[in-house]
Amino acid sequence: MTETNTPDVQLAAAAASDENTVTERRTRSGSSTARSVIKHILLVLAAIVMIYPLLWMVVSSFRPTAEIFRDTSLWLTTFRVENYAEGWNALNHPFSRYLWNSTIIALGSIIGNVVSCSLAAYAFARLKFKGRSILFSIMLLTLMLPIHVLIVPQYIVFAQFGWINTFWPLILPKFLATEAFFVFLMVQFIRGLPKELDEAALIDGCGHFRIFFNVILPLMVPAIATTTIFTFIWSWNDFFSALIYLTSPQMFTVPVALKGFLDSTGGSNWGAMFAMSLVSLLPVFFAFLFGQRFLIRGIATTGIK
Amino acid sequence: MSAIGELAHGERQKDESRDNKAGYIFLTPWLIGLVVITIGPMLASLYLSFTSYPLLAGPTWTGLTNYIRMFNDPRLLNSLVVTFTYVVVGVPLQLILALAIAVLLNTGMKGLAFYRSVFYLPSLMGSSVAIALLWRQMFGTTGLVNQLLQSLVVENPPGWIADPSTALGTIILLHVWTFGSPMIIFLAGLRQIPTMYYEAASVDGASKWTQFRTITLPLLSPIVFFNLVLQIIGAFQAFTQAFIVSGGTGGPADSTMFFTLYLYQQGFTNFQMGYASAMAWLLVIIIGIFTAINFAVSKYWVFYDD
Numbered sequence: 001m002t003e004t005n006t007p008d009v010q011l012a013a014a015a016a017s018d019e020n021t022v023t024e025r026r027t028r029s030g031s032s033t034a035r036s037v038i039k040h041i042l043l044v045l046a047a048i049v050m051i052y053p054l055l056w057m058v059v060s061s062f063r064p065t066a067e068i069f070r071d072t073s074l075w076l077t078t079f080r081v082e083n084y085a086e087g088w089n090a091l092n093h094p095f096s097r098y099l100w101n102s103t104i105i106a107l108g109s110i111i112g113n114v115v116s117c118s119l120a121a122y123a124f125a126r127l128k129f130k131g132r133s134i135l136f137s138i139m140l141l142t143l144m145l146p147i148h149v150l151i152v153p154q155y156i157v158f159a160q161f162g163w164i165n166t167f168w169p170l171i172l173p174k175f176l177a178t179e180a181f182f183v184f185l186m187v188q189f190i191r192g193l194p195k196e197l198d199e200a201a202l203i204d205g206c207g208h209f210r211i212f213f214n215v216i217l218p219l220m221v222p223a224i225a226t227t228t229i230f231t232f233i234w235s236w237n238d239f240f241s242a243l244i245y246l247t248s249p250q251m252f253t254v255p256v257a258l259k260g261f262l263d264s265t266g267g268s269n270w271g272a273m274f275a276m277s278l279v280s281l282l283p284v285f286f287a288f289l290f291g292q293r294f295l296i297r298g299i300a301t302t303g304i305k
Numbered sequence: 306m307s308a309i310g311e312l313a314h315g316e317r318q319k320d321e322s323r324d325n326k327a328g329y330i331f332l333t334p335w336l337i338g339l340v341v342i343t344i345g346p347m348l349a350s351l352y353l354s355f356t357s358y359p360l361l362a363g364p365t366w367t368g369l370t371n372y373i374r375m376f377n378d379p380r381l382l383n384s385l386v387v388t389f390t391y392v393v394v395g396v397p398l399q400l401i402l403a404l405a406i407a408v409l410l411n412t413g414m415k416g417l418a419f420y421r422s423v424f425y426l427p428s429l430m431g432s433s434v435a436i437a438l439l440w441r442q443m444f445g446t447t448g449l450v451n452q453l454l455q456s457l458v459v460e461n462p463p464g465w466i467a468d469p470s471t472a473l474g475t476i477i478l479l480h481v482w483t484f485g486s487p488m489i490i491f492l493a494g495l496r497q498i499p500t501m502y503y504e505a506a507s508v509d510g511a512s513k514w515t516q517f518r519t520i521t522l523p524l525l526s527p528i529v530f531f532n533l534v535l536q537i538i539g540a541f542q543a544f545t546q547a548f549i550v551s552g553g554t555g556g557p558a559d560s561t562m563f564f565t566l567y568l569y570q571q572g573f574t575n576f577q578m579g580y581a582s583a584m585a586w587l588l589v590i591i592i593g594i595f596t597a598i599n600f601a602v603s604k605y606w607v608f609y610d611d
Contacts, residue, residue, distance in 0.1 A: 048473040049421045057439050072452045120335035130330025146542045153349035176338025208327040237433040239545040255434040277435035300493035
């Protein structure tokens with residue numbers, strides 16, 4: 001999509017150099033047109049292979065199940081909207097229940113991550129305190145820790161709190177900056193802001209809290225946007241923790257509910273299953289559509305998914 | 306700068322006492338999380354790994370029993386083989402594809418933004434249950450892929466997820482399908498390479514392939530390394546796709562029984578919390594060893610242009 005509005009110098013410069021190389025290569029070598037055509041053909045083929053399953057799923061969500069297993073094309077001969085009504089009501093609760101549960105967890109996670117990670121990031125990026133480098137290294141190390149090593153004791157502790165089958169185990173850790181990726185992302189971002197800004201504020205007699213809230217935080221909007229979108233997508237897709245902590249259908253999130261299609265209908269009503277799968281992917285798609293430049297900048301600077 | 310780079314180089318900054326208080330106030334949520342959510346449970350799980358702990362009965366110390374049991378558990382050993390295969394085949398395939406497409410896109414293409422979007426989108430959806438369900442249909446005996454193969458007159462198409470020899474392959478394919486995110490990192494890295502290097506090489510008559518080998522690869526090697534480390538760590542933890550594609554069983558014939566899936570079954574189906582904890586620590590050790598090997602070997606092929 002367009003990158004015309006991005007304030008990101010690096011991307012803008014890169015885009016500009018794209019244009020340069022295009023014209024340079026054209027004037028230089030005669031075979032460049034042929035080469036460019038071959039490249040485009042390769043890329044278009046790759047793009048079709050990549051995207052075809054998704055498009056086919058969209059189309060198939062309007063087909064009767066028998067036809068899903070016959071028709072490999074993207075043309076609709078019958079238009080079966082009933083798949084959506086059936087899928088919506090196929091499980092213990094209407095699908096809106098699961099969408100609502102997922103939304104609450106996603107919103108809680110977003111607020112938690114933005115608040116706690118930005119506080120930690122400001123400390124790591126701007127404040128000089130004892131033990132900072134060792135704590136920073138520990139923070140980076142936790143990036144590599146598999147969730148599986150924590151899940152058993154966490155489960156036992158949360159069980160003692162009576163929090164199994166509640167949203168707390170899924171939301172609360174986010175308020176404690178446990179997603180180190182976002183701390184790292186924000187540290188990188190804050191380091192890129194000119195230090196003169198907070199030094200000037202310091203001279204004006206501002207404490208660190210005012211510098212953080214009045215100077216740094218407003219400038220961090222792009223990093224916060226990246227965090228928000230990634231947190232949304234990760235939390236929306238999260239299956240493992242939800243599968244472990246949520247035990248009764250009324251608490252299920254969308255992914256756990258989708259898994260229910262395999263159990264309850266024996267995985268036989270593919271039309272309904274595809275319809276609800278599509279419903280579950282739409283929020284991710286829109287997050288991608290509107291947040292793409294933040295996502296791309298986010299992974300380019302930190303390497304997160 | 307990358308996380309890996311920071312870890313490797315460390316952080317040199319002398320301490321000044323004046324921000325101590327503010328520093329720790331800002332860090333409070335993170336510190337609580339570190340103790341309560343990360344380090345505490347880590348130590349607890351280390352302890353539990355030396356116990357027998359059926360969830361309802363409480364833990365009893367059994368020493369190394371769990372660890373010895375692991376090495377005599379054929380299903381566990383099989384799950385290690387499955388996971389290693391997934392990592393050793395899936396990660397390089399995904400990264401090679403990501404690099405190839407990134408290099409292709411970086412040559413000043415028209416429509417860069419469009420291609421980048423199309424290739425990136427699957428990596429945002431790849432970890433979802435919805436896509437795993439789609440895979441389950443596509444690679445079913447009568448699914449999309451076999452319908453296409455039969456229309457191309459393939460007589461006996463494979464059973465894919467129904468066949469122990471191909472089921473893991475379909476999940477590896479799903480991993481390769483999500484090459485978009487490493488591709489974005491490669492693209493960002495490729496843009497840092499000054500075009501004058503290529504211009505000079507062209508003047509000297511170097512072919513495109515020579516340019517790729519002698520300019521692109523060495524200068525991009527820190528980013529290849531970064532991607533490799535992260536993707537390997539991530540791949541060892543893969544769970545959702547194998548769980549959904551196999552309907553939670555790890556089948557057929559345990560051919561998609563990933564280590565994490567077996568851990569889940571031991572811990573949260575059989576509620577053998579001690580054994581599951583020992584398995585979790587084995588996973589930490591394995592990931593640690595792979596990462597250490599990665600760092601050790603990187604000296605011989607990663608080129609830092611300082």
